[in-house]
Amino acid sequence: MTEDPAQLVPELAEVSAALFKVVGNGSIPRSTISLVQLRAGQVAGSTYLTVLHTGFLRKAGESEERITSVASWPDSPYFTSAERAALALLEAVLQQPAHGERVSDELYAQAAEHYEPKALATLMFAIGQVNFFTPIALIAKPVPGRSFTDPWK
Numbered sequence: 001m002t003e004d005p006a007q008l009v010p011e012l013a014e015v016s017a018a019l020f021k022v023v024g025n026g027s028i029p030r031s032t033i034s035l036v037q038l039r040a041g042q043v044a045g046s047t048y049l050t051v052l053h054t055g056f057l058r059k060a061g062e063s064e065e066r067i068t069s070v071a072s073w074p075d076s077p078y079f080t081s082a083e084r085a086a087l088a089l090l091e092a093v094l095q096q097p098a099h100g101e102r103v104s105d106e107l108y109a110q111a112a113e114h115y116e117p118k119a120l121a122t123l124m125f126a127i128g129q130v131n132f133f134t135p136i137a138l139i140a141k142p143v144p145g146r147s148f149t150d151p152w153k
Contacts, residue, residue: 035070089111
């Protein structure tokens with residue numbers, strides 16, 4: 001797509017602003033949100049989202065070890081138990097298990113051990129936020145590495 005979908009459908013700006021406000025309410029560290037959204041980009045196979053969230057993490061001062069090991073987070077020593085719970089929740093939402101439900105009661109309880117109810121709801125919305133933008137990244141194909149505000153050719 002050579003045109004910015006947000007210019008074609010300007011109502012998107014209001015929805016996007018609301019999502020950023022909800023996710024940025026301060027109940028979860030911004031770094032956790034960015035780690036989750038980076039992993040979502042990886043799982044979705046979106047270079048644009050992967051590059052975008054990697055850039056956000058670098059600008060926030062995250063270490064290269066943490067950024068590069070998001071793809072293999074279960075085996076990485078660089079994440080807190082709260083971050084692991086958030087990443088596990090994201091993967092449960094995005095990846096269909098062979099058997100059973102995606103988000104089991106056990107997984108929810110594990111996440112709830114680390115996040116108060118508002119933070120857990122915010123984490124759910126952060127997963128939804130990146131999933132809202134995933135079709136744009138995969139269908140419209142913004143150019144990876146270009147400005148977040150001007151990613152089209």
